[in-house]
Amino acid sequence: MLQVPIIMTITISTTSKIPETNLVIPVSGNGASQNSLKSITDTFGIPTHQLDRDFKGESGEVFPFYSEERKIYLLGLGPEPDFAKTLQAFRSFTHNSKQKLGTKLAVSFLHQNLNPGQEFFIEAAINGILLGTYQIGRFKTEPEEAHPLNPANDNANIAICVEDSLVESAEKLVQKGKAVAETQMQMLNLVNAPANKKIPTHLAGWAENSGKTHGYQVTNHTKKEIEAKNLHALLAVNRGSENPPAFIVMEYKPRSGEAKHKIGLVGKGITFDTGGLSLKPSTNMHYMKSDMGGAAAVLGTMEVAAKLQLPVHLIGIVPSSENSVDALSIKPGDVIDSYSGKTIEIIDTDAEGRLILADGLAYMIKNYDPEILINLATLTGSAVRTFGFHAGALFSNDDNLASQISKAGNETGERVWQLPMWDCYKDDISSDVADVRNYSGLPIAGAIGAAKFLEAFIGDHAHWAHMDIAGVAFGSNEFSQQKSATAFGIRLLLQYIENLIESKT
Ligand code: BES
Ligand code: ZN
Ligand code: ZN
Numbered sequence: 317m318l319q320v321p322i323i324m325t326i327t328i329s330t331t332s333k334i335p336e337t338n339l340v341i342p343v344s345g346n347g348a349s350q351n352s353l354k355s356i357t358d359t360f361g362i363p364t365h366q367l368d369r370d371f372k373g374e375s376g377e378v379f380p381f382y383s384e385e386r387k388i389y390l391l392g393l394g395p396e397p398d399f400a401k402t403l404q405a406f407r408s409f410t411h412n413s414k415q416k417l418g419t420k421l422a423v424s425f426l427h428q429n430l431n432p433g434q435e436f437f438i439e440a441a442i443n444g445i446l447l448g449t450y451q452i453g454r455f456k457t458e459p460e461e462a463h464p465l466n467p468a469n470d471n472a473n474i475a476i477c478v479e480d481s482l483v484e485s486a487e488k489l490v491q492k493g494k495a496v497a498e499t500q501m502q503m504l505n506l507v508n509a510p511a512n513k514k515i516p517t518h519l520a521g522w523a524e525n526s527g528k529t530h531g532y533q534v535t536n537h538t539k540k541e542i543e544a545k546n547l548h549a550l551l552a553v554n555r556g557s558e559n560p561p562a563f564i565v566m567e568y569k570p571r572s573g574e575a576k577h578k579i580g581l582v583g584k585g586i587t588f589d590t591g592g593l594s595l596k597p598s599t600n601m602h603y604m605k606s607d608m609g610g611a612a613a614v615l616g617t618m619e620v621a622a623k624l625q626l627p628v629h630l631i632g633i634v635p636s637s638e639n640s641v642d643a644l645s646i647k648p649g650d651v652i653d654s655y656s657g658k659t660i661e662i663i664d665t666d667a668e669g670r671l672i673l674a675d676g677l678a679y680m681i682k683n684y685d686p687e688i689l690i691n692l693a694t695l696t697g698s699a700v701r702t703f704g705f706h707a708g709a710l711f712s713n714d715d716n717l718a719s720q721i722s723k724a725g726n727e728t729g730e731r732v733w734q735l736p737m738w739d740c741y742k743d744d745i746s747s748d749v750a751d752v753r754n755y756s757g758l759p760i761a762g763a764i765g766a767a768k769f770l771e772a773f774i775g776d777h778a779h780w781a782h783m784d785i786a787g788v789a790f791g792s793n794e795f796s797q798q799k800s801a802t803a804f805g806i807r808l809l810l811q812y813i814e815n816l817i818e819s820k821t
Contacts, residue, residue, distance in 0.1 A: 318509075318522060320450075320501035322494055324465065324472035326442065328486050329422065335475045337420040339386060340409065341427055342402070342437065343373045344393040355427045360388065376405050378413070389413070400729020402440035403447075410448025410465065411794045419464045421445070422475040430478070435485050438476060442493030443500075445474060450501055452508060452795045467498070495623045496810070500803040502619075503612040507789065507801035511588035511605045516562035516636035519585055519608065523564045523615055523634070530622035532568035547679065548653035549660065549671040550635045556592055556645030557638040563679075566618045566632040575629035576817055580686030581809070582676040583614030584669045584693035585636030592639050592665030593647055603799060607669070609789025610692035611636060613805025620810055628813055631684045635672040639665070651750045655679055656773050661750040663757050669695045670754060670766050674773040681777055688717065689780040690812075691770065692805050698762025700787035708732040708788050708804070711767035712781040713774075721781055724812035730804050732783055737767055745769045 329335060343352055353373070357364045360383045371379040375394030380387060393405050410417070423441050430437060449463040465472050478486045506514065506522065520536040527534035539560040542550060547563060554561040562585070569575050586607035590596060596604065611634040618632040646652065650662045652671075656678035660671065673691055680689060699709040708725075710732040712718035718734050725732040744765040747753035752772050756765050763784050774780045788804045 318502050318505045320467060320498055320505070322446065322467040322498050323470045324467045324474065325470075326474045326476070326490050326494060328483055328490065329475045329477045330480050330483060331426060331477075334424065334426075334477050335420065335422050336386060337422050337473075337475070338418055339388045339422045339424055340391050341388065341424050342391045342393050342405070342441065343371075344397045344428065345373055345395060352427045352429065356390065359427070375401055376408055378409060387416075397437075398729075399436045399440050399727060402437050403444040403729070406441045406444025407448040408794055410445045410463075414463050417464050419469060419472045420475075421465060421473075422477055424477040425482075426477055426479065430482065435482065435489055438478070438486050439489040439493040442474065442476070442490050443497045446494065446497035447500060450504055450795055452800055454505065454508075492624065496620055496806065499616045499619045499623070500806055503616045503803045503806065504795075504801045506615075507606050507609055507612050507803070509605065511638065514587050514605070514608075515559040515638065516585065516587055517560065519587070519611060519615070519634060519636050520562040520564050523566055523618075526615070526619045527566060530619055531571065532566060532618060532622045535565045537563040537565070545655070545679075546653070547635070547655050547675045549655065549675045550637060552646050552650075552652040552662075553592075553639055553668045553671050554637040556640040556642035558640070559587075559638055562634070562636040564632075564634040564636065566615075566630075568618055568622050568630045568632075570625050570627050573627055576627050578629040578631070578684075578687045579813065580680045580684055580689045581614045581617060581630065581632045582673060582680055582689070582691040583610035583612070583632070583634050584608065584673055584691075584695065585611030585634040586669055586672070586694075587636060587638050589639045589666070589668065590641055592641060592668060593645050594665040595641060596666060603790060606790040606801060607639075607694050608636065609694045609785055609801070609804065612789070612801070612803065613692045613785070613809065616803065616806040617809040620806060621813065626813060627817055631680065631686060633676045633680050635676040637672060639668040654773070656775075658752060658772065659750040661747040661753040663753050663755040667754040667766070669693050670769045673770055677770060677773045678775075681775055687779065689774065689777055690721070690783070690809070691781075692783045692785055694786040694789050695766050695784040696763045696786055698766075699784035702735075702763060703733060703787050705787050705791040706731065709763045709784040710734045710781065711737050711764075711784070713737065713771065714779045714781070717779050717781050720815065721783070721808070721812055724815055725808050728807040728811045730788070730808040732808070735764055735767070737764065737771060741765065741768050745772060
């Protein structure tokens with residue numbers, strides 16, 4: 317149900333074989349008076365002064381015209397396009413031109429003189445076009461008309477036109493753009509799925525299926541096994557729910573060759589967050605179906621790493637539950653146990669994400685001892701109030717790791733910004749009756765308090781980072797009127813891993 321198979325063909329064409337279909341020509345740079353536009357005006361016989369007046373090449377600007385039988389779109393990428401801007405321009409273009417595009421589209425990089433290091437344009441274009449075909453109305457009885465470039469249509473084709481010398485690298489970039497987009501679209505479906513169609517065991521089922529398809533190991537622990545393993549904090553959050561919890565453990569190693577690093581990823585998998593007995597107000601509660609955005613980032617990254625056979629050893633853990641209201645729900649004031657052995661005083665049952673992560677992190681360290689430990693979670697409203705919908709909050713006990721993650725965020729447009737974890741914030745989690753409490757009780761520095769709580773469960777692990785992605789996992793975009801999923805984190809983690817691999821070789 318969640319699969320988005322890419323059956324359409326994506327081909328590479330060179331100068332001699334540009335298909336006679338609708339054509340998109342990305343244009344980067346400032347205004348029309350530059351080389352790439354000159355080559356376009358020459359090729360298609362457009363008067364330079366007119367194009368100069370009508371097309372500025374601004375990011376996302378579209379200039380359509382006809383040349384003989386075909387329609388050509390100039391697509392502005394802005395003055396200094398990077399990966400993120402290029403991806404966004406192609407994504408919006410494909411989405412917005414739905415009615416006008418046919419089932420076949422060519423993208424020409426022949427006028428752009430791609431310099432070495434700029435091949436990322438190709439990957440961004442493919443990734444953007446595929447994401448631009450995404451449709452959110454999965455539960456409509458009368459489905460909206462499919463996008464003509466719908467990847468599930470075997471008739472659809474995208475042709476990427478490049479110079480002969482770039483054919484080989486274009487082939488690889490197209491494969492990568494396609495692999496990532498396919499997984500991202502599944503994660504969009506998963507995060508957008510409502511809680512009555514997405515319970516913890518569904519996440520587990522998705523992981524199992526993905527592991528079988530792409531050759532990585534997935535162990536799903538049942539409620540009984542979760543009990544036997546003493547994952548008490550996960551069980552405490554699950555007490556109020558009719559649906560059993562899930563504890564998903566995934567392990568990926570490349571089929572051949574050496575894995576250079578061992579990285580542990582932990583993602584918050586709350587399939588719906590009512591707040592528990594500390595019930596949330598109803599206004600935006602429906603958005604809490606997205607409280608498994610961290611889990612989606614981890615599930616997606618595992619799958620793409622396996623598809624691309626990255627030379628890295630990855631362990632992914634997703635603790636998952638609903639946070640519901642029931643006579644059995646944990647109550648404010650309760651003291652619960654945790655996998656680590658530490659006791660936790662519950663001040664607010666709505667601070668549930670940090671509880672399940674506490675078990676996920678401690679389990680990861682004890683059983684897998686990863687060299688680098690990264691967790692992602694839609695953890696606090698405070699992170700949303702701080703950064704809005706434009707950046708996640710980053711916390712780390714290792715400044716080098718933090719800067720590598722920030723760099724990957726800037727490179728992919730999935731930005732994060734570091735906040736402090738100074739000792740002075742420790743009081744926020746000190747309890748009179750237990751080892752820690754899950755909330756300070758004060759409406760201040762909420763994202764930092766949550767990070768300090770998680771820190772109490774990583775022991776002496778020296779390379780840990782936490783990303784609070786509450787504001788960015790679910791946001792406004794072209795797919796929907798209301799907020800919807802973004803698949804935030806997959807690109808960022810992949811980029812971080814790829815940079816790490818490169819820096820060692
Ligand atoms: N899932 C929420 C955080 C959230 C808020 C995610 C907005 C996405 C958008 C989390 O479990 C939560 O409820 N956090 C509380 C914690 C508080 C009670 C200490 C919050 O941030 O208000
Ligand atoms: Zn909550
Ligand atoms: Zn939550």
